Structures are given as structure tokens and as C-alpha cells.
Amino acid sequence: MDEKIIDRALNGEINAYEKIVFEYERKVYNIAFRMFKNKTDAEDMAQEVFIKIYQKLNLFNFKSSFSTWIYRITVNTCLDEIRKRKREKNISLESDYQKEIESNYKEPERTLDSNEKLKKVEKVLYDLNEKHRVVIVLRDINGFSYDEIAKILDIKKGTVKSRISRARSKLIEKMELFDENERLNNREGGVK
């Protein structure tokens, strides 16, 4: 991002800030979408992120990368919201998804086409806890490097490495469990 545009936005030029929004809104929205399950939450989060960025623009340190700074605010806003909801409701997003997964897959046996495969992956992704989900979202959906993720999450590269490994094995574990449940459900369906 051009420093001049940031400077102009800092001086209160709304047009300059709009340029910043144009540049990042899609990615911010998509990160938020992958952290939550639905469009409404993703939209609310992304809007909150850009309002926060506008308010905190004067705190941006020009020595670091502007995009990293934006994604850090995005991730932190999402994580804060997820944790807040967990505390308030005491019902995690994961358990919502578990229920959804359970209800959806009591269907008669049939082969999964590619679209359904994606849906399955998506559901398993949302079944991860937010700490693991965020590294998968950043690394495997958005393609950030390990170094970038370390900066976004403000953790050491070594921690990023172990967290990504852990998150991926959880993902595989849950996928296998999911397949197992599916097989069991189908068998029950077959008996009936």
C-alpha cells in the first residue's frame, strides 16, 4: 500500500481511506467468512475491522507492513468475537456445527460429487477450534507464508510451525471421524 495514501487518509481524506478499503475489503471479508459460518457475521466483522482501522490509523507504525497490520486487526477482531460469544452463550460454534453435521448426514448412501466434498471439508474446518482454524484459514485458504502468519498472529515462527502441523492433523482426524460417522449412519439407514 502506498504510504502517501495512508498519509492522506490520516489527514482525514475520506477518498484516500476508501482506496484502502477497496484494496483490502475482499480479503478481509473472506478471512472473516472462513472464521464464522455465515455471511451476516462475516459482513459485520469486516465492517467492524475497517472502522477499527480507520480509528487506529494514527497508531500504524510505518516500519511494518500495512497489509500485515490490517490482517492482524482482522484476525484479532474475529477471534475476540468468537471468544466473546463462547463466553456469553457457553455454546461454541463447534458444537453448533457438530449438530449440523450430525443432522445433515443421516442420508441414504450415495457417492459424493466434488461439490459435496467441498461442503464436507468446509464443515470439518468449522469444527476446528478457532486457534487451529485461523492458521488453516491463513495458510491453506489464503496462502500466507509462515513468516507472515507469525507477524499477523504476533507469535514466533516456531509456534506457527507447530500450530499448523497440529491443526492439520486435527483436520485429518476430524475428517476421518466424519467419514466414520457417515458410514455408520448409512449402514443404519440400510438396515431400516
Add this chain to the structure above:
Amino acid sequence: MKCEEVRENISLYKDQMLSEEKMKKIDKHLDNCKTCMQEYKILKDILSEISSLENKELPNSFHDNLMKKIEKGGIKKEKRKLTFVKFTKIVSPLMVASILIAVWYSGIGLNDVEPKKVFDEKKPVNRMLKAVPESQVSKVDSAKNIKMQTTSLSLETKDEDNLKAISNDTKKAEKTLLVVNNEEKNVSEKDINGYLYGFLIGILTLILVFKKIKRRDKNEK
């Protein structure tokens, strides 16, 4: 390399985040171990599915709504918050400085340690003399002696020259007494003033700091 170690590192292997040596070892192992190869394939499949998750399009109204909120809200720029750590960082040197000034002015310096030993502070006269250096004390004594001498002499002798000389001495002695008395007065005033200055500086610093914080709070609201 053992299967366990390979599986621990399989994710980093996939991203080529291992040392060259380890990469080669795992390559070799995967060529010979079907179970580990199977694990690797599962990981690759899942990750390729995940990466093929499509980017979602922004809702139509997203951008306009956001810009409206920003323009209309007249959102205030966030000020750097004065945290407790920053607060103590600013205030503590000022406090230390004011205390030092107070101590310095009040004359509780190291120089006063010795006179305290020599004089009994409970006696009011000595308390007055406390701050007067010894040389000055002796001046007072000699001046008093001379005065006494002159009064006795003036009664007994009528020698004019003597009288003149003595009266000169008396004048001198009176002057010295005056000077010494003034110094005593100055010292005791300095004592009280010192405490006052120190106290006032301390209070002023605190008032200034608290006013500044209040103003910041108001601005943030």
C-alpha cells in the same frame, strides 16, 4: 528415520519448511513406506480441497454501507491510551525530583549529621544553633565577651585612648553579633521555606499530571 518422526514432520514437509537434510530423509522414507505415503496423500488431498474453497463475493451493499458508516459516524481518531505503565514512567521521575528538591531545601543534608551529635536538640537554644556552623558560634561567644569587657572597662578606666579602642571593639563586636543573628534568622527561615517549596512543587506536579489525564479522558469520550 522412523514412521513416527516422519508423521510428526509431514505437514512441514508438505510446505518444504524443513532442512534440506530432513527433506531428503523423508523423501527416502516415503519411497519405501506405504503407510506413511498414504498419510501424506490424505493430507495433500484435504489441503487441496481446502485451498479450492472459493473466495466469496462481497455482499452488494457492503462497500457503500461501510463508507456511509465511516463518513456519517465522524469517528474520532483513537488517542494513544495512557496506560498505567506509561503513567508511572512519567510520574515517578517527577515525584523523585520533587522529593529531592524538598529534602535539599529543608536542609536535612549530610552536613547536619555532626552538629546533631554535638548538640542536644531538646534544648531550645541549641536547636536554634543547630544550623549555625561552629566558627559562627565562636564568633558569637567572642563578641559577647568583648561586649562584657567593654562595659566593665568603661566603668573602671578613664583612659580616652583605651576607651576609643574599646568602643571600636564594641562596635565591631556588635556588628558581628548582628551579622550572626541575621544568619541564624536566615537559616531558620530557609528551613521552613524549604519544606514549603518542596511541598508546593510536589502538589503542583500532581495537579498538572492529573489534569492532563482528565483532559485525555474527556477527549476519548
